[in-house]
Amino acid sequence: MTADPMHHDQNLNPSIAATIDAALRTVGSATPASGLEGRILNRLASERLKIESEPARSPLLRWLPARALGLVTACLLGFVVVAGSVTHSRRIRPQLVAPPSLVLPGQGIGAASAVHPAAPAPVPAGQPGRSARRSGPGRARIAPHTRKAPGVAVPAPPTKTASSDSQN
């Protein structure tokens, strides 16, 4: 059974269905120019000659140039990445004046028993701890002549009341 479209739509307007069928028939019954088979066979013959004239190469050899190119590219990329990383590290490394010298005692032979000349820095006495510092009453102060943007309401500075005076 062919996929006959003409029996699918009894509900369609018959004239429209006939129009559609006629257009489809024109496409579906297209006839190639004479000699199509001969042209195809000629092209196939020339293609076969071309295939047979090519030297038989294994798939490995066929893809070898591409693989070699990929390998070289990967090596170059790796070199660029490593060189860039090393250059960057050298640029940001802190300048060391001299390596710390270890003075070994009489009996010790390891780093654990070494005498480290760099003593801990003493804390200067008399200064209060950072937590003891006070930064003020904790209330923001606005100078009385500060320029204010139009429309911004700024509270007036607190006035000294009698009670606060008595407290002070």
Add this chain to the structure above:
Amino acid sequence: MSCFEGQLASWAPPAHPMTVSSTQTIAALVAEYSTALYRVAFSVTRNAAEAEDAVQETFLRVLRHESRLGEIRDYRVWLVRIVWNIVLDKKRRAKTRPEGEDIADHARALPSSDRAADATAISSQEQARILALIDQLPAREREAILLSAVEELTTAEIAAALGTTESSIRSRIFRARRELAVLLEKEGIPR
């Protein structure tokens, strides 16, 4: 015997499988299927030269994969699928395609009896307009209705070529014709 049955009778698979060389097999495939493949290609390209190119490309691919010929169960479906993919790929690449003139050329190339019958049914301008409307259909419906136009293909073969079921193909064709009728009524194509 109806016209379609006559077509089917001439479409018996070629007696070749792997008892003869692949060259003879391919030659038999060319003799058997080149016209049908041309029609499949023409339904999409609407251009005789492009359709012939697609058929030639199809058989070139067959030649490149001739070692697999023995694995193919249904040569017709296999070849239709190849040519279908080729023409869709070409269409995607080209984006635009010349239409109209080739439909008229084809109308001139039809056998005289067919031409007379179609000339009474529809003019080449109307064909071009209807085919342009077919191009506006959703892809699934469009593919189904275009392949259904190829006389040699059965619903089962269309389904196999498009990778779906026969019932799906039937419903796609039904929907396509219904939508096409709506578009035609909107366009007001004179009858």
